[in-house]
Amino acid sequence: xxxxxxxxxxxxxxxxxxxxxxxxxxxxxxxxxxxxxxxxxxxxxxxxxxxxxxxxxxxxxxxxxxxxxxxxxxxxxxxxxxxxxxxxxxxxxxxxxxxxxxxxxxxxxxxxxxxxxxxxxxxxxxxxxxxxxxxxxxxxxxxxxxxxxxxxxxxxxxxxxxxxx
Amino acid sequence: xxxxxxxxxxxxxxxxxxxxxxxxxxxxxxxxxxxxxxxxxxxxxxxxxxxxxxxxxxxxxxxxxxxxxxxxxxxxxxxxxxxxxxxxxxxxxxxxxxxxxxxxxxxxxxxxxxxxxxxxxxxxxxxxxxxxxxxxxxxxxxxxxxxxxxxxxxxxxxxxxxxxxxxxxxxxxxxxxx
Numbered sequence: 608x609x610x611x612x613x614x615x616x617x618x619x620x621x622x623x624x625x626x627x628x629x630x631x632x633x634x635x636x637x638x639x640x641x642x643x644x645x646x647x648x649x650x651x652x653x654x655x656x657x658x659x660x661x662x663x664x665x666x667x668x669x670x671x672x673x674x675x676x677x678x679x680x681x682x683x684x685x686x687x688x689x690x691x692x693x694x695x696x697x698x699x700x701x702x703x704x705x706x707x708x709x710x711x712x713x714x715x716x717x718x719x720x721x722x723x724x725x726x727x728x729x730x731x732x733x734x735x736x737x738x739x740x741x742x743x744x745x746x747x748x749x750x751x752x753x754x755x756x757x758x759x760x761x762x763x764x765x766x767x768x769x770x771x772x
Numbered sequence: 773x774x775x776x777x778x779x780x781x782x783x784x785x786x787x788x789x790x791x792x793x794x795x796x797x798x799x800x801x802x803x804x805x806x807x808x809x810x811x812x813x814x815x816x817x818x819x820x821x822x823x824x825x826x827x828x829x830x831x832x833x834x835x836x837x838x839x840x841x842x843x844x845x846x847x848x849x850x851x852x853x854x855x856x857x858x859x860x861x862x863x864x865x866x867x868x869x870x871x872x873x874x875x876x877x878x879x880x881x882x883x884x885x886x887x888x889x890x891x892x893x894x895x896x897x898x899x900x901x902x903x904x905x906x907x908x909x910x911x912x913x914x915x916x917x918x919x920x921x922x923x924x925x926x927x928x929x930x931x932x933x934x935x936x937x938x939x940x941x942x943x944x945x946x947x948x949x950x
Contacts, residue, residue, distance in 0.1 A: 645805065645812045653820035660819045664812050672801035676793060688781050689789035 620754030624684070626743040627751050630694060631681030633740060634674045637720050641671035654713065655704050673697070681747075684756020688748065695744040702737045709734065831894070831908025833901075834920040836932045839893055843935065849889035853896040853907045858945065862938025864895065864929070872896075872907040883914045895922035895929065897945045 616622070641648040649667035652658065658666065673693065680690035701719070709731075719733065753759030805811040842848055850867035852859050859869040870882045886892050892911065896903035904921040911919045922929060930940055 642804075644810075646810065649812060649816065650820060653816075660816045663820070664816045665814050668805045668812065668814065669798050669801045672804070673794070673797040676797045676800070680793065686789045686793065688786045689793055692786065692790055693793060 618750050620750075620752050623747055623751040624755040627681050627684065627687060627691070627747045627756070630691070630740060630743045630747065631678045631683075634678030634694060635682065636678075638671045638674035638678060640720060641667075642675065645671070655708050656711075656713065657704055657707065670697075684753065685758050687751055687753065687756060687758065691744050691747045691751070695741060695748065698737050698741040698744060702734065702741065705734050705737065831905040831912065831919065831921040833905075833923040834893055836922065836924050836928045836934065839922055839929070840932060840934060842891070847890040849886050849892045851886070851892055851894045851907070853894050853903045854945065858897070858941075860938075862936060862940060864926075865935050865937050867895075870907075872903050872910075878907065878910045878914055880914070883911060883916050886911065886916045886919075889918070891918040891920065892916060893920050893922055895926055897926040897941050899944050901925050 645664075645667050648671065649663050652663050652667055653660065674697070677690040677693045677697075680686050681694065719737075753762070844866075850864050852863050852867045852869045853872040854869075855871050856869055859867075859871075863869070868885065870878065870885075872878065892908075894904040894908045894911070896907075898904075901921055901923060904925065908919045908921040925944075926936075926941055927944065930936055
């Protein structure tokens with residue numbers, strides 16, 4: 608019986624909806640400074656010494672907008688599975704990038720929320736937070752059923768439409 | 773609470789949505805990058821390690837009018853960032869020549885020479901004060917205090933009647949091979 612209650616709590620739609628919205632908000636906030644300073648963000652990416660320099664600017668241009676778009680999709684609950692798949696993939700990439708930077712002893716700014724090279728120097732907590740957010744993303748992928756979402760709302764309206772025969 | 777969507781989505785549809793999100797984000801990013809003033813090229817022209825370092829403490833400008841007011845004070849150092857040859861042809865009276873080459877860092881002895889002064893005014897004769905602004909930023913990074921660069925450079929200084937010894941420049945200097 609206790610296992611049943613625990614399972615109901617863990618799989619409750621509200622929890623998944625809250626995590627979905629929170630994850631969306633995190634990505635929206637993370638994208639703002641990068642959208643504002645593409646050149647500085649390009650320098651952040653370069654500091655990881657992971658990519659060939661020819662690819663850095665393209666990533667600096669597109670990635671912040673991708674974060675913003677998936678963040679908004681998660682926040683409002685539209686195309687949730689697609690958005691959370693992208694978010695989880697991004698988080699995996701960030702975890703790998705941060706891990707290799709730390710393993711190589713690179714003393715650099717994370718570039719996660721801030722493009723200022725003097726701000727938010729990388730630490731273990733940078734990595735831990737990405738892992739926590741990835742956990743949220745996996746949770747949303749597994750348990751989100753469209754509760755408290757725009758998509759769910761529109762589908763319910765269609766289902767309850769009096770014109771349906 | 774009735775829940776719909778989410779787990780009911782077939783995977784091919786989710787894959788299609790993913791591709792649409794990726795494409796839409798790319799298009800949006802491209803449009804914004806094109807219209808904004810500070811857009812960057814899609815392909816970095818050369819490796820980042822060959823770029824000038826970002827100025828953590830960018831140079832602070834001082835207007836010609838303000839510089840005229842404080843000219844002659846003992847607590848202010850004037851620094852001519854141009855080449856020794858340009859300095860020898862003519863310079864602001866009392867200025868010290870610390871050439872700035874972009875490639876080599878400002879020598880430490882230069883920073884030490886400037887320590888006794890409360891304010892440092894760096895000037896040059898290049899477009900957009902490129903040389904003096906960068907030098908001011910590097911001096912600040914290196915620990916010098918009160919460093920400014922003369923906004924408008926030598927030509928504006930001369931136009932406003934600022935003091936000068938020697939041959940007056942008539943045009944801007946090229947950025948390199950001065």
